[in-house]
Amino acid sequence: MNKIALIIKREYLVRVKKKSFIIMTFLGPLLFTALMVGAIFVAMSDDTEHNVMIVDTSGFLIAQEVVDYKLAGLERPRFKDEDNLVYEFTTIPITDEEFKTSRHTLMVVLDSASYADGLCEFYVKKLPSLTVQDRIQEELESALEQWRVKKFGMDWKTYQSVKQGVTLNTHNVEKPESGEDLRARAGIGFVFAVVIYMFIFIYGIQVMRGVIEEKTNRIIEVIISSVKPFQLMMGKVIGIGLVGLTQFVLWVVFSGIAFTVVSALLGSAGEVTGVVNGQMPEQLPQGGQLAALKNNETVSFLLNVPWMQIVLAFVFYFIGGFLLYASLFAAIGAAVDQETDTQQFMPLVTIPLLFGFIVSEFLWQNPEGTMGTVFGIIPLTSPVVMMVKTAMGWNMGNVWQLILSVVLLVATFIGTVWLAGRIYRVGILMYGKKATYKEIWKWIRYNG
Amino acid sequence: MSYALEAKNIHKAYSGHKALNDVSIAVKSGSVFGLLGPNGAGKTSLIRIINQITGPDSGEVLFHGEKLRAEHVEQIGYLPEERGLYKKMKVGEQCMYLAQLKGLSSNEAKTRLMDWFKRFEIHTWWDKKVEDLSKGMAQKVQFITTVLHEPKLLILDEPFSGFDPINAELIRNEMLRLKSEGSTIILSTHDMGSVEELCDQIALINRSQVILDGTVKEVKNRFRSYTYELIYKGYAMDLGIGLWASFELINNTQHEDYSVAVIRIPDGRKLNDLLSSLLKDLEIISAREMIPDMNDIFIEAVNKFNASQS
Structure with missing residues (x-):
């Protein structure tokens, strides 16, 4: 068997068989799913039961309830008990002391002035979640709004047409699609950029550790x-790169499975709670249709994302970026005797990488920035930045950036691998001393 | 005469420091060649050039008469002084890997390893992790991986360090067996006892140059001082008269019923001349030439060279 292949095989198998790799392969997607689901849960649920007392000394609000909620485009009456929120109304003021000893957890106090200025006093025993606050605020806002419309003798439909806001519908003449879509696409690219950044970093450091290990093991x-x-260095870099790709692919597969399973479970659980809470069964299809509509928008957006280009770019920039950085990491490993000595050289590698990460984050916010063009071409930052640019799509006007970036990255990684190889072949035989930049320069120029 | 290895006029410098200065050695096929020298003299530099780990600045290396090429690494086995193994790997796995790097097929490697493991009585170690081995155990594994591909040339740098006397003997016997099977061995060591015992030829490198080389017999002859140890019975005065101006008395020690004299015989005279001038007055019990051992030769050669340089 070819010697590089043997080295790749060893580097790959030793790492893939490690307990930490196996644990991370399974734990990673679980953690990822838990994180996503957790975030959704935290945002959505406040399972504490709230009994809200609404003290309306004017009595308008109770009268308001008779107003046709359907007129305001609502699907169900306001202040209807739901999930964990139960409303009660009174026109008699309640003192703080009375509230404290009552079974109510929250209290909103409004008087006739509130109908004009919208200021309501909110009493709490314990601050509820933002979702609950928003819910109560929305109900009050909508009720007061409808009250005002009626008071001014306005027709609800007329009011709606007066209230009509302004939407900026972006048309980029270079890229015929909406700005929001572009930003969302940049977001997708950013996710890939994060993956490239993470993997270069994690597995680059593994390359460095591997080199140091071989030196210290003698x-x-x-x-x-x-x-x-050179064969040893390349075998190590490629072997560890493949470990990274393996982990990535497994994570995608397992995350997909875990996420599907979890969301299927959550989905059916949601339907059950809906029925238990007494929602009219015939209301469900309505919600379903709405969701379907929304989904259709998402689907058409997702279909418009240039997945093929993204995947091709991902593979290319992952490999190119990894070869470039991992060989630098290997050179650093060869120049030192132990990991603590790597500090002086690490900024050489980490700063450009971190910089690319920051630029791509900035690109997400401002997809058309000049910074993106410049750092998308510079090979040290291009693997990260170009993922965002690719997700945004290429056209005849700017595709030269992509071509230039690819050519430069290939040229640079060949150059870096060569340079790192020269440092490596001398460095690995230097035991017991810490190299300086000056010495490394000598190694590079040294022949033989 | 066929040579397994010839290094001709090798020069090598590292950032201003000369590691090898016009070094030439010629290692006969099937012999054990002692590469000697103080620490930092340049032995490791020369060994690394032979192993193609580095290249010489000038000069050439011939392997069995051919200019040294990359493929030759498969016919060379190298046990470096600074040697180690991957700690986290299993013994068997690791040996298989190193054997395949030397060009053996997986099947071949496995068969040969099994033989060696049985011979060294370590067949139970196959699935052991290297980090669980003692230093001596690891040394055995390293020795096996060095010789497994049956190299024509073996380069052993301090092979006995870390071994107890029993295992050192085991390695010594293996070396002799490999030699008898036709392997050539370059042995770099500070243990002059094993040089005397094992080496046919030596080269002594000091301060980047070869300052002494030849067969062990030749070298010893070169350092022969024609000094004899004479054990006799009789008076010291009679000894003095017998020696007179023809022989140099270096030392004379009297014991209870015999004496020991150390005498140098000048050029042109023989032991017979000495004996015939003493026999009439003294009773000679034994006469033995004091041949310098490699340790003495090493020290003398290095000191002499260093003195001439300063």
Whole structure:
């Protein structure tokens, strides 16, 4: 078997068989799913039961209830008990003391002035979640709004047409699609950029550790009496890169499975709670239709994302970026004797990488920025930045950036691998001393 | 005479420091060649050039008469002084890996490893992790991986360090067996006892140069001082008269019923001349030439060279 292939095989198998790899492969997607589901749960649910007392000394609100809620485009009456929110109304003022000893957890006090200025006093025993606050606020807002419309003798439909706001519907003449879509696409690209950034970093450091390990174990001299240092370095870089790709693919697969399973479970659970809470069964299809409509928008957006280009770019920039950075990491590993000595060289690698990450985050906010063009071409930052640019799509006007970036990245990684190889072949045989930049320069120029 | 390895006029410098200065050695096929020298003299630099880990600045290396090429690494086995193994790997796995790097097929490697493991009585170690081995155990594994591909040339740098006397003997016997099977061995060591015992030829490198080389017999002859140890019975005065101006008395020690004299015989005279001038007055019990051992030769050669340089 080819010697590089043997080295790749060893580097790959040793790492893939490690307990930490296996644990992370399964734990990663679980953590990821837990994080997503957790975030959704935290945002959506406040399972504490709230009994809200609404004290309306004017009595208008109770009268308001008779107003046709359907006129205001609502599907169900206001202040209707739901999930964990139960409303009660009174026109008699309640003192703080009375509220404290009552079974009510929240209290809103409004008087006739509130109908004009919208100021309501909110009493709490314990601050509820933002979702609950928003819910109560929305109900009050909508009720007061309808009251005002009626008071001014306005027709609800007329009011709606007066209230009509302004939407900026973006048309980019270079990219014929809406700005929102572009930003969302940049977001998708950013996710891939984060993955590239993470993997270059995690697995680049593994390459460095591997090199240091061979030096401290003193096996290096045995190995390079059988293979060329360059073969050993490339075998290590490629082997570890494949470990990274394996982990990535497994994460995608497992995350997909875990997420599907969890959301299926949550979905059916949601339907059940809906029925238990007494929602009219015939209301469900209505909600379903709405969701379907929304989904259709998402689907058409997702269909418009240039997935093929993104995947191709991902594979190219992942490999190119990894080869570039991992060989630098290997050179650093060769120049030192132990991991603590790597500090002086690490900024050389981490700063450009971090910079690319920051630029791509900035691009997400401002997709058309000049910074993106510049750092998308510079090979040290392009693997991260170009993922965002690719997700945004290419056209005849700017595709030269992509071509230039690809050519430069290939040229640079060949150059870096060569340079790192020169540092590596000398460095690995230097035991017990910490190299300086000056010394490394000598190694690079040294022949033989 | 066929040579397994010839290094001709090798020069090598590292950032201003000369590691090898016009070094030439010629290692006969099937011999054990002692590469000697103080620490930092340049032995490791030369060994690394032979292993193609680094290249010489000038000069050439011939392997069995051919210019040294990358493919030759498969015919060379190298046990470096600074040697180690991957700690987290299993012994068997690791040996298989190193054997395949030397060009053996997986099946071949496995068969040969099994033989060696049985011979060294370590067949139970196959699935053991390297980190669980003692230093001596790891050394055995390293020795096996060095010789497994049956190299024509073996380069062993301090092979006995870390071994107890029993295992050192085991390695010594293996070396002799490999030699008898036709392997050539370059042995770099500070243990002069094993040089005397094992080496046919030596080269002594000091301060980047070869300052002494040849067969062990030749070298010893070169350092022969024609000094004899004479055990006799009789008076010291009679010894003095017998020696007179023809022989140099270096030392004379009297014991209860015999004496020991150390005498140098000048050029042109023989032991017979000495004996015939003493026999009439003294009773000679034994006469033995004091041949310098490799340790003495090493020290003398290095000191002499260093003195001439300063």
